[in-house]
Structure formats: structure tokens, C-alpha cells
Amino acid sequence: EIVLTQSPGTLSLSPGERATLSCRASQSVSSSYLTWYQQKPGQAPRLLIYGASSRATGIPDRFGGSGSGTDFTLTISRLEPEDFAVYYCQQFGSSRYTFGQGTKLEIK
Amino acid sequence: QVQLQESGPGLVKPSQTLSLTCTVSGVSISGTNYYWNWIRQHPGKGLEWIGYIYYSGNTYYNASLKSRVTISLDTSKNQFSLQLSSVTAADTAVYYCARSRITLSRVLDYWGQGTLVTVSS
Numbered sequence: 001e002i003v004l005t006q007s008p009g010t011l012s013l014s015p016g017e018r019a020t021l022s023c024r025a026s027q028s029v030s031s032s033y034l035t036w037y038q039q040k041p042g043q044a045p046r047l048l049i050y051g052a053s054s055r056a057t058g059i060p061d062r063f064g065g066s067g068s069g070t071d072f073t074l075t076i077s078r079l080e081p082e083d084f085a086v087y088y089c090q091q092f093g094s095s096r097y098t099f100g101q102g103t104k105l106e107i108k
Numbered sequence: 109q110v111q112l113q114e115s116g117p118g119l120v121k122p123s124q125t126l127s128l129t130c131t132v133s134g135v136s137i138s139g140t141n142y143y144w145n146w147i148r149q150h151p152g153k154g155l156e157w158i159g160y161i162y163y164s165g166n167t168y169y170n171a172s173l174k175s176r177v178t179i180s181l182d183t184s185k186n187q188f189s190l191q192l193s194s195v196t197a198a199d200t201a202v203y204y205c206a207r208s209r210i211t212l213s214r215v216l217d218y219w220g221q222g223t224l225v226t227v228s229s
Contacts, residue, residue, distance in 0.1 A: 001171065032213050033213055033214055035213065035214075035216070037155075037216070043221075044204055044206075044219035044220065044221055044222055045155065045204075045216070047215055047216065047217050050212060050213040050215045054213075056215070056217070088154065088155055090155075090216070092214040095168045096157070096168055096170070096171075097145075097157040097160075097214075099154060099157065100154070101154045102154045102155075
């Protein structure tokens with residue numbers, strides 16, 4: 001089973017700053033099947049980035065994804081107040097899904 | 109508009125079977141382009157994929173839960189269901205149903221709102 005490790009666990013930043021979130025896989029992951037989600041308290045996760053770098057419908061262009069192999073990154077170029085949430089990476093492989101443990105992005 | 113809605117008991121006794129249903133609207137669960145998933149989230153924790161079912165009835169489960177999980181389809185009602193047997197307090201979680209879009213990187217693109225299931229006597 002592929003294990004996804006996200007870092008940092010918590011990221012404290014101010015609105016307007018740039019956020020960089022990491023997702024590292026225990027073995028190589030197909031970029032096609034690397035996805036990022038955003039989750040706010042009391043809500044279901046929301047699809048942000050798929051295929052490692054493609055924004056989902058309606059996602060602002062301040063969100064960007066990159067990476068390949070075992071190292072993937074979610075970048076938020078200029079934080080807006082509504083971006084403070086928990087972010088999860090997820091991969092699909094061998095017909096199964098695994099999630100990272102999440103990064104909490106909090107207001108500094 | 110695609111919508112998913114979980115339903116079922118919010119309280120289950122230890123050793124019993126947890127049963128939840130996801131009612132889908134706006135799309136047929138008989139379609140070939142989707143998987144139908146269950147995912148859970150322990151209080152204050154991350155997401156754990158439980159398993160999914162395809163329109164054909166093929167199922168895939170998380171290895172850690174496989175011995176206790178059954179996911180099934182009811183195409184006549186456009187619903188799919190989760191059964192988790194021999195539950196303990198460790199199964200207390202918010203349970204989500206979600207759709208995977210096969211033609212878009214297998215993403216989980218639509219989710220239910222989630223339902224909290226508490227295992228307690």
C-alpha cells in the first residue's frame with residue numbers, strides 16, 4: 001500500500017502570503033492519479049487539483065499543483081481568508097485510494 | 109445536479125453491524141463512468157477510504173477493513189449501501205459517500221454531506 005505523508009502538519013501564515021504544502025509518497029505515484037482536496041470544518045472535502053496539476057472547475061488560479069514520482073506540491077500563491085482549511089492529497093493505485101494525513105493551514 | 113445523501117442510524121451498539129445508504133440523484137449509478145465510494149473520518153482526524161463499487165457489482169475495499177465491509181448497489185432505487193460488521197468504538201466516525209469519476213483521474217468529485225455514526229452501548 002502506498003503511504004502519503006504530508007508536511008507540515010500545520011502551517012501558520014497570514015492572508016496575502018504564499019503557502020507551499022508537500023505530499024510525499026512511499027513509492028512512485030502516477031501523476032495522473034494524484035489529487036488534492038480542501039476541507040473546511042463541518043463540510044465534506046472539495047476537489048481542488050487533479051492529475052497533480054490541473055485545477056478543478058471553479059477553482060481560482062491562485063491554487064496550483066506540481067510534482068511527479070514521489071514528491072508533489074500544492075501552492076496557494078496569495079492566501080485569501082477563505083483558504084484557511086485542511087488540505088489532503090490522495091492517490092489512486094492498484095484500484096485503491098489512499099489519503100495523506102492532511103495539512104492544516106491556519107491564520108497566523 | 110448531482111447530489112449524494114447518506115442515511116442510517118446515528119448510534120450503533122458494539123459488535124453489531126453498521127448499515128448506511130447513499131441516495132444518489134442527478135446521475136444513474138448504473139453508468140459506466142463512475143465508482144461509488146464510502147469514506148470515513150474519525151473525529152478530528154483525516155480521511156480513510158473504505159471501498160467502492162462499480163456498476164457491474166465489482167467491489168474494492170481497504171485491506172484494513174476488508175474482512176468486515178460489504179458495499180452493495182440497488183439500481184432500482186439509485187442507491188448504494190455500506191455494511192460494516194462487528195463494530196467497536198474505533199468505528200465511530202463521520203461516514204461520507206462519494207462518486208469517483210473514472211474519466212477524470214478517478215477523482216472524488218461529488219460527496220455527500222456526511223453522517224456521524226457513534227458506536228456505543
